[in-house]
Amino acid sequence: DADVTQTPRNRITKTGKRIMLECSQTKGHDRMYWYRQDPGLGLRLIYYSFDVKDINKGEISDGYSVSRQAQAKFSLSLESAIPNQTALYFCATSDDVVGSGKSSYNEQFFGPGTRLTVL
């Protein structure tokens, strides 16, 4: 079974609809991330969470919200979807290096992605 799973894998929706993308992990990692990928732009960080009580905005958080329901679950919501939110969305996790603080950057493990189309 995959360590990081995302649902749904594909979603087509209309402008103004509320959408939730879900991410679950079995790696036991504290840190979880949401990215979006647009052609030619690499990945951009939307939100990240270093533990269940810690939620932080990334580079492009406007129009998005998140919920960390448990260590293993991190959901991304689009309250009112718009066409320029059409993209590939990835969830990722990483381990927390003890004593390293927030300045440590370990390898990240990615889910398979959700392709979202907003019409």
Add this chain to the structure above:
Amino acid sequence: SQQGEEDPQALSIQEGENATMNCSYKTSINNLQWYRQNSGRGLVHLILIRSNEREKHSGRLRVTLDTSKKSSSLLITASRAADTASYFCATARGDNYGQNFVFGPGTRLSVLP
């Protein structure tokens, strides 16, 4: 502009040849990571090199880091068709994680049989 930028944007080679991709960045870093992405799929971590390291190897992969030039290179030796993918560097620096772990736009590698 982005902290990490790969060069070239696209690269086509024949199977068996070596492939070299470069990553340049602007400010000092804690570490630099390389990832591979097969078309439309999640990224897979390849190598992490810390700022005090100059070279690392993993199988057919060799990564170098030159902090004086603020650049890194990824070398894939004896390439195979299965190496066809996009390759991204990600630079990590300082605190305030949300602003300081940045992926470049990637290099698309095509290995022709």
